Amino acid sequence: MKSEIQLAFENCKKEKRPALITYTVASDPNKKKSLEILKSLAKYADILELGFPHSTPIGDGGQIQTSSHRAIKNGFKMKDAFQIVKSFKKTEKNKPVILMGYYNMIFQYGENKFLIDCKKSGVSGIICVDLPWPENKIFAKKCKKKSIVFVQLLAPTTTKERMKKIIRDSDSMNYLISILGTTGSKLKVSPKKILENYNKIKRINPKKNLVIGFGITDSTISSFKSASGLVVGSLLCKTITNSLKMRINPATKLLKTVYNLKKKII
Amino acid sequence: MSLRIKKGIPLIDQYDKNCMWGGKFGGNFVPETLKKPIDDLTKLFEKLRKDKSFLKERDDYFKNYVGSPTPLIRLDNLTDYLGGAQIWAKVVSENPGTAHKVYNVLVHCLMARRAGKKYVCTDTGAGMNGKNLAMVGKMLGLKVKIFMGLVDIKRQKKNVDVMKKYGAEVVPVTTGSQTLVDAVSECMRYFVANCDTTHLVVGSAVGPAIWIRICAWSAAQISRELIVQIKEEFGKIPKKLKLLNCIGGGSSALGFWNEFIDYDKKQVELIGVEAGGSKKSKKHAAPLTNGSKIGILHGSAQYVIQDADGQIGETESISAGLDYPGISAIHCFLKDTKRARYTSATDEEALNAYKLVSKFENISPSLEPSHAFAEAIRIAPKLSKDTVLIINSCGHSLKDSIIIKSKLGYYTE
CATH class of the missing domain: 3.40.50.1100 (Rossmann fold)
Known part of the structure; x- marks a missing residue:
């Protein structure tokens, strides 16, 4: 059986556009609101990444750090992430959700228990920021057994030889980090250069869905239409921060943001 | 296993x-x-x-810029005052970087x-x-x-x-x-x-x-110097030697102990002293002493102060250099193999140690090594006179002058 993630990519391919993938943080600004936000995003996004916030996020820039700290301050616990996904899937049965975060949280929860709860709540995929290949081999295998997509990350520093090995061991979706930097960095390299690199990697195994993330905003997204999927995160976290400052409902504001993003890649 | x-x-x-x-x-x-x-x-x-x-x-x-070796000195007055083991200090802070x-x-x-x-x-x-x-x-x-x-x-x-x-x-x-x-x-x-x-x-x-x-590998220079100095001073490695070092991330201790790892622990005991935080507070920076669980921090699996979910916990110590929730993976290894013993000293004990050492001796350790001195002060009176305690005085106090002055009312360089 094809995974929800694979089906989402296939639908987008039929429509000749990249999948729009959003990233927001569980319990940002609180548990109830973050569920409402997911539902808003689901109207236009194809795949939803839900971050489980960590206190020491070494791969994240300012916007996602702010969202993470806000969520932890508001009492986030790991079980909340699963409850949010479970409630979401009740109404949005076919919309794939990917959990994303740092390994210590999975490690403390217990890899096996984590995967059982992923399965129970309807999580389709996992991205673990600081569990690179080959250290992730055992965990990735466990994911595969549970039919959960373990998304491998590729970076501008990843050598070609290493790329091949990672892609060989990967599931149906891989994630290319566009530039040297943390999430939300400015694109230091032109979209053209990024796509050149993207195409080289895509040729290693054209069947695998390869998405681009880091530095994708409303002003850069239209340059990457040829990719299988595009991840927008920091822009959304920033929108939540700004909405809270202006005392407007972030879920309403994000609905407009995600609509605009979608319009630019159709 | x-x-x-x-x-x-x-x-x-x-x-x-x-x-x-x-x-x-x-x-x-x-x-x-x-x-x-x-x-x-x-x-x-x-x-x-x-x-x-x-x-x-x-x-x-190391020789011409850092100055090698840094001095190994006997702290006669402190030894006499405490009345037990001989207390020595390797004054590593005697270099242009004072640490x-x-x-x-x-x-x-x-x-x-x-x-x-x-x-x-x-x-x-x-x-x-x-x-x-x-x-x-x-x-x-x-x-x-x-x-x-x-x-x-x-x-x-x-x-x-x-x-x-x-x-x-x-x-x-x-x-x-x-x-x-x-x-x-x-x-x-x-x-x-x-x-x-x-x-x-x-x-x-x-x-x-x-x-x-x-x-x-870099800090091991301390140990290479020390083993030569000890042999010059005592003719051989003493039968009862204890090497005391403060532990934040743990780099100075690894440097201080490196040449002594293979000695039997009954002959050369390695004692690491973590930051226990204020006596009045529950917070600390002593993951080994207080039995913190293994977790991942800054790319490395280690004993680390954290909650059940894996969020890294807040720490507290008077000494900024020890104020870290984790600890070197090699110290975790030394703890589990029981080669080194780990304990902690509170802010108050460290301050008191600074007070005693700077009063009796011509050295002025920063608040980090003052934690190691605190343990020496605790154990020395109970030990025999042929026991040799060496403390790595790995930082100079000048950087702490403001805190020390605010706590003790004076500061001696």
Whole structure:
């Protein structure tokens, strides 16, 4: 059986556009609101990444750090992430959700228990920021057994030889980090250069869905239409921060943001 | 399965294919972007540690710039006052950087030069690492960027002034608790974005495995000097020797103990003293003493202060240099193999130790080694006169003058 993630990519391919993938943080600004936000995003996004916030996020820039700290301050616990996904899937049965975060949280929860709860709540995929290949081999295998997509990350520093090995061991979706930097960095390299690199990697195994993330905003997204999927995160976290400052409902504001993003890649 | 230390093999090389000590400490839990820089640095280190011209260059700097050996002195007055074991101090702070950090920093800067990198970045807590990198970087013509928590910038202002004097850029870190843990995170983020041009110096024996190894390898100079000095002083290694060292990240202790690992622990006891925090507070910076669970922090599996979910806990210590929730993977290994014994001293005990040592002796340890002195003061009266306690006095107190003055009402340099 094809995974929800694979089906989402296939639908987008039929429509000749990249999948729009959003990233927001569980319990940002609180548990109830973050569920409402997911539902808003689901109207236009194809795949939803839900971050489980960590206190020491070494791969994240300012916007996602702010969202993470806000969520932890508001009492986030790991079980909340699963409850949010479970409630979401009740109404949005076919919309794939990917959990994303740092390994210590999975490690403390217990890899096996984590995967059982992923399965129970309807999580389709996992991205673990600081569990690179080959250290992730055992965990990735466990994911595969549970039919959960373990998304491998590729970076501008990843050598070609290493790329091949990672892609060989990967599931149906891989994630290319566009530039040297943390999430939300400015694109230091032109979209053209990024796509050149993207195409080289895509040729290693054209069947695998390869998405681009880091530095994708409303002003850069239209340059990457040829990719299988595009991840927008920091822009959304920033929108939540700004909405809270202006005392407007972030879920309403994000609905407009995600609509605009979608319009630019159709 | 119980863990074992292998004899005759440096601790830094006793790790497995996953770069883990004892199969559970260390490793490389890093974003994909850092895998290549880690590989490159590992290859460079393995090459240079066998390269005679590099070793000569290193030793020349250790001898002529750092000044080797740093003194080993007997603390007669303190010994008489406590009335028990003989107390000695290896005054590692007697170098131009006034702390042991100079060894790691020098090796990293020499490596950066060989790698053709012009920029170096680092984290700092007490500011000793930052100060040393600023100093050495300037000497070797490197551009230096230092990440430091805002709380630490305020409480260790003297060191910040020195960093700036040497032309380094000090970047205030305002996330989280605004102390060392946040400075290390921010520095790593900077490195993720600039790893093509910049060489990362991690300020202690923490972080991904290669930084632990380089740091311990560099600081081992302390131990090489000490073993010679002990043999000169006593004719041989005393039958009852105890080496006491404060533990934050744990770099000075690894340097201080390196040559003594293979001795029987009944002959050479290794005692690590963590920061117990204030007597009145529940917070501390002593993950080994207080039985913290294994977790991942800054790319490395280690005992770390955290909650049940895996969020890193807040720490508290009067000494900025020990105020870190984790601990070097190699210390975790030494703890589980029972080669070293770990305990903690409170803020109050450390201050009291500073007071006694600076009153009786002509040395002025910073608040970090004052934690090790506190343990010496606790145990010395109970020990026989042929027991030799040596404390690594790895930092000078000048940087703490403001805190000490505010707590004791005076400060003696």
